[in-house]
Amino acid sequence: GQNIDQPTEMTATEGAIVQINCTYQTSGFNGLFWYQQHAGEAPTFLSYNVLDGLEEKGRFSSFLSRSKGYSYLLLKELQMKDSASYLCAGDSWGKLQFGAGTQVVVTP
């Protein structure tokens, strides 16, 4: 399989920046998704990287290096509502393979 690894939990203060790293085996994925999931709710789309480099979308940015099997999600100007689980997922022709998720806790 294509193991996807991401940290279990990260804590940061309101207004700060947090970077969530995701590593995976280097073959088999067309691209990489990041989803946000609040407890009891649907995972919601944040970003999709298919080419190497940085994709910026407001306070959220995502980076991909296909050769290194590495991605990160950067959350800037953290707000309390950003407390959630962040899921890294590799896309293999419609079949998503997820990491276990990183629980981000934003403190006042």
Added chain:
Amino acid sequence: EAGVTQFPSHSVIEKGQTVTLRCDPISGHDNLYWYRRVMGKEIKFLLHFVKESKQDESGMPNNRFLAERTGGTYSTLKVQPAELEDSGVYFCASSQVQFRAGGYGYTFGSGTRLTVV
């Protein structure tokens, strides 16, 4: 547009019983997926429909699970008979195309939390 709808949101059944989960995808989305998250583990792929046809069912755990999508609209996932290890959250997702680079990807429903006691 309406999102992906799943019913029920919660279900508690006894071991050996049958449960049927339903998913209504976004209208016009030919691709429908089922995923499952067992407690403490990552979300895992179960199967993929393109319209009414099963494109990939490699993630289905065993023959106690039966998925259907008659008419290519809503889908059902039946577990019969349910076992304790089937407990988890079952997610449905849909997409307009199978692979959509740079787009909005796959839209997920809120899931059905199944508890088998």
